[in-house]
Amino acid sequence: MSENHWENQPGTPPDVTPECGQESDGERLYLWRQIVHWRSGTGGSQCNPLIELDKQNHWSVMNGGATGASGWLLVPTDRKKGIECRDIWTHRDPNYWNAAWGYVRSPYGSPTTTGLGINSKDKRTQDQLHIHIATFQSDAKTYLDARSPSEIATTPGDWAKKLLTVPSDSKPGQVYRVLHVKDLATDNLFNLLQSNVVSSDQMGNQTMIVIPAKSGGFYVLNSDISLSQGAAFGTGTCNHLLKCS
Known part of the structure; x- marks a missing residue:
């Protein structure tokens, strides 16, 4: 086990649990479908909001969101529904919060004005884990x-x-x-x-x-x-x- 308690090496995805979803389940899957399109080789078009990718650590940065939200999103490239996904809080995944903060730099934002956030299951509009990188109040x-x-x-x-x-x-x-x-x-x-x-x-x-x-x-x-x-x-x-x- 590493000093900061991460059990998996970066880029080693755990087995998907029911709380995290399956490859094709659900309806609010715009963000997940963009990941699937990229993995299948059909991504990269103007319709795909994925603008930066970390293959080793299995996450991406996307522009805005499905409803045109401002700011950016850090989105895993493995199937993770959201905050209820057990894998993200049992030390089996990369550190998504630290990863998101790593993108708080030009052109994604300034450390003096930018925060990070995630919505609850009932309040989100997409069933793929995404951390908002956006200006704080x-x-x-x-x-x-x-x-x-x-x-x-x-x-x-x-x-x-x-x-x-x-x-x-x-x-x-x-x-x-x-x-x-x-x-x-x-x-x-x-x-x-x-x-x-x-x-x-x-x-x-x-x-x-x-x-x-x-x-x-x-x-x-x-x-x-x-x-x-x-x-x-x-x-x-x-x-x-x-x-x-």
Whole structure:
């Protein structure tokens, strides 16, 4: 086992589990079909949004999304439905979050204005795992940067306890669990969430957002509709904090 707990070597795909989907199941498969077209040798046309490919690590970067969302998407080239896919949070896959952050550079975005996010099963429009690489809401970052150290978890074991109602531009504040991490390379953020915050059967209901912190490192925000704080409630979509559409 490697020092950062990845059990597979990069580019070694695990067996597909039912939670991750099969090659041809489902209906919301625009992104997955682009991957299939590329693998079959029919991709690369103007209709295919795939703009960069890492064959060794089995992921791609796509422009926008099926509905014309702004920003970019990091999409595995192996079949992974979404956040409910057990393979992505059992240390059997590459580090998709760290990979996505590696693309936060020109022309994909600036580290000072760009965040990452993934929607819950019910809130996404595509059943192939995709991490949004998009501009974050400035109000949210300003608010998070102003929090005292005691308001944000610095260890995964405290993540579930640190609830904040985070404002965002033109939208009511939503409730998030907030963790600060020093980097995205050391741990599997999906695994940290499943191991410390929610049970396996609840992973499909989660949204996750990553925003760079002013002091260094990253805020990792998680929410689902079960959360509440005063009059505010949680959410299953990252769209409140990222300009994904």
